[in-house]
Amino acid sequence: MTTTPLRLTLLTSLVLSLAACSGQKQEVAIEAPPATARPEAPATTTIGEQIPAMGGMTVPGSQEDLREKAGTDTVLFAYDSYELDAEARGVLARHAEWLRANPGVRVTLEGHCDERGTREYNLALGDRRANSAKNFLAAQGIGVDRLSTISYGKERPAVAGSDEGAFAQNRRAVTVVMGR
Amino acid sequence: MRTIHRLLTATLLTLATATATLAQPAGPQSGPQTGPLRVDINAGLMQPMPIAVPAFAPGNAGTTEAGTTTALGERAAQVIANDLRSSGLFRPLDPAAFTTTVGVDSVLAPDFAAWRTIAAQALVTGTVTANPDGGITLACYAYDVFAGTEIARQGFVTTAAGWRRAAHKCADLVYSRLTGESGYFDSRIVYVSETGPRTNRIKRLAIMDQDGAQHRFLTSGQNLVLTPRFAPGQQTITYMSFENNRPRVWLYTLGSGRQEAVGEFQGMSFAPRFSPDGQNLIFSMAVGGNTDIWRYNIATRQSVRLTTGPGIDTSPSYSPDGRQIVFESDRGGSQQIYVMNADGSNQRRISFGEGRSASPVWSPRGDYVAFTRMGSGRFGIGVMRPDGTGERLLTNGYQDEGASWSPNGRVILFSRSDRSGRSGLWSVDISGLNERRLATPLDASDPAWSPLLP
Numbered sequence: 001m002t003t004t005p006l007r008l009t010l011l012t013s014l015v016l017s018l019a020a021c022s023g024q025k026q027e028v029a030i031e032a033p034p035a036t037a038r039p040e041a042p043a044t045t046t047i048g049e050q051i052p053a054m055g056g057m058t059v060p061g062s063q064e065d066l067r068e069k070a071g072t073d074t075v076l077f078a079y080d081s082y083e084l085d086a087e088a089r090g091v092l093a094r095h096a097e098w099l100r101a102n103p104g105v106r107v108t109l110e111g112h113c114d115e116r117g118t119r120e121y122n123l124a125l126g127d128r129r130a131n132s133a134k135n136f137l138a139a140q141g142i143g144v145d146r147l148s149t150i151s152y153g154k155e156r157p158a159v160a161g162s163d164e165g166a167f168a169q170n171r172r173a174v175t176v177v178m179g180r
Numbered sequence: 181m182r183t184i185h186r187l188l189t190a191t192l193l194t195l196a197t198a199t200a201t202l203a204q205p206a207g208p209q210s211g212p213q214t215g216p217l218r219v220d221i222n223a224g225l226m227q228p229m230p231i232a233v234p235a236f237a238p239g240n241a242g243t244t245e246a247g248t249t250t251a252l253g254e255r256a257a258q259v260i261a262n263d264l265r266s267s268g269l270f271r272p273l274d275p276a277a278f279t280t281t282v283g284v285d286s287v288l289a290p291d292f293a294a295w296r297t298i299a300a301q302a303l304v305t306g307t308v309t310a311n312p313d314g315g316i317t318l319a320c321y322a323y324d325v326f327a328g329t330e331i332a333r334q335g336f337v338t339t340a341a342g343w344r345r346a347a348h349k350c351a352d353l354v355y356s357r358l359t360g361e362s363g364y365f366d367s368r369i370v371y372v373s374e375t376g377p378r379t380n381r382i383k384r385l386a387i388m389d390q391d392g393a394q395h396r397f398l399t400s401g402q403n404l405v406l407t408p409r410f411a412p413g414q415q416t417i418t419y420m421s422f423e424n425n426r427p428r429v430w431l432y433t434l435g436s437g438r439q440e441a442v443g444e445f446q447g448m449s450f451a452p453r454f455s456p457d458g459q460n461l462i463f464s465m466a467v468g469g470n471t472d473i474w475r476y477n478i479a480t481r482q483s484v485r486l487t488t489g490p491g492i493d494t495s496p497s498y499s500p501d502g503r504q505i506v507f508e509s510d511r512g513g514s515q516q517i518y519v520m521n522a523d524g525s526n527q528r529r530i531s532f533g534e535g536r537s538a539s540p541v542w543s544p545r546g547d548y549v550a551f552t553r554m555g556s557g558r559f560g561i562g563v564m565r566p567d568g569t570g571e572r573l574l575t576n577g578y579q580d581e582g583a584s585w586s587p588n589g590r591v592i593l594f595s596r597s598d599r600s601g602r603s604g605l606w607s608v609d610i611s612g613l614n615e616r617r618l619a620t621p622l623d624a625s626d627p628a629w630s631p632l633l634p
């Protein structure tokens with residue numbers, strides 16, 4: 001066996017060469033766990049937030065009040081559409097009426113989509129729906145300083161489910177009372 | 181690091197050639213009759229190459245903070261075998277079938293006859309040595325078993341905690357020598373971890389090694405977060421967050437955990453990606469119901485609007501040379517894929533297939549654009565050439581979306597959701613083969629693959 005001494009030579013040299021290298025090596029970067037992440041804002045509650053009624057009375061200017069007076073706080077859309085149909089316009093006209101009766105109240109129009117669209121496109125589509133509702137209210141004379149919009153895309157469906165019944169309820173714009 | 185590798189490799193080669201019995205020129209070698217051992221990555225239905233990856237031998241009897249050299253040698257071989265298996269191109273043989281053990285001597289002079297008896301075509305072997313500074317050296321050797329020749333060798337010097345990366349780099353070396361393509365195993369994945377009911381899903385950014393190891397969460401779940409993507413330097417991630425009910429693009433710095441909102445814009449900013457030089461972001465901005473694509477310079481904070489039409493223009497992605505941007509638009513009536521120059525000029529449609537085409541992502545090799553195809557109530561992942569030709573659909577699920585390329589442009593990661601709302605990460609190679617699920621602790625979506633780590 002002639003390999004043994006040669007092999008020993010190789011290993012010795014290898015160790016030596018490694019030792020020579022070790023002074024200049026750069027370590028593989030290993031990340032520290034995230035530093036105490038900057039405190040984040042409190043979790044948000046948005047959809048259909050209910051302000052509890054007191055003694056059977058609905059608090060004027062509340063989300064519940066809007067739903068009661070207007071019949072609903074939500075308008076629905078056709079698939080991949082942001083057009084307000086006659087029913088949606090009727091609902092929003094009642095929202096405008098309610099906003100005129102509650103002049104100190106501000107609302108956010110939330111736009112939502114069903115899940116049958118890609119994530120980023122649906123964010124844009126939700127923005128279109130929210131703005132359709134906002135523009136309708138503005139055209140009814142509600143000051144734009146009382147109206148804001150937000151799109152949730154397909155991130156916050158109203159109902160779980162992957163059938164047309166669920167999709168129809170999830171394609172929506174919701175008028176959400178933000179306070180006075 | 182790279183210099184060290186070269187030095188080490190050079191040292192090994194010099195030593196090898198100086199010792200007659202060990203002299204095996206590095207690099208692919210032709211066997212007498214079989215030709216070079218090679219995995220044809222473009223072949224259709226191919227048989228994965230049988231490969232043996234025995235436990236790496238302890239180069240010394242050292243112990244590191246990550247374990248003994250013996251233990252690290254065993255775990256390194258498992259990581260390498262798992263990497264190679266996951267590519268679908270290799271079939272690591274069951275160690276229970278091995279008829280020979282590997283000591284330091286047989287790393288340099290394998291018992292090829294013993295490996296032939298179990299029909300291993302290739303052998304990956306090596307050593308793990310504890311270094312005086314507490315780090316390790318993983319020496320990686322690959323052999324063509326039937327020809328009895330060496331294919332590759334390289335040493336990787338790292339901290340003890342970096343042993344996994346050394347193993348991934350060894351797997352990348354083997355993959356690249358046998359396929360002719362660069363590897364992708366020494367890389368990471370950032371994605372969105374999901375829990376909770378569909379109507380109030382909790383989403384958190386999470387990061388893990390490409391093989392699922394070293395998983396950790398980056399955000400707490402208090403804010404809805406979407407679509408994380410790596411900067412070319414991999415130390416920064418851009419994503420979208422709904423923090424303070426103000427949906428917009430953010431940057432997350434790995435290491436420090438620092439989170440920072442990008443710009444002060446009137447509307448919602450979303451769908452962010454970095455430019456290949458890392459100096460710009462491109463994203464969509466929705467203002468008053470109209471969504472256009474903007475470029476934002478991170479250093480100067482200046483933004484430039486690149487599209488102006490009334491349609492939805494979103495999901496922009498740079499070509500690897502930074503000269504063009506692929507994006508989707510519904511300007512023609514439904515979502516289709518378009519390409520424009522980086523300054524917004526020369527916008528033209530490239531997708532003409534059936535259904536809708538969305539969420540294009542340019543391959544890091546430049547040769548393909550991956551996209552999501554919607555039709556008949558289903559979403560699939562497809563690829564096409566940047567001029568729109570050569571369209572092929574690779575997957576078909578209830579909702580397959582969010583394609584992201586492996587660093588070598590051979591594998592596509594995507595998220596798949598079913599009708600119950602469950603979601604997970606999957607990968608498929610660009611031939612459409614080797615569709616497989618990646619394990620994640622919870623449901624998962626919006627994966628993004630990092631470039632190869634430096």
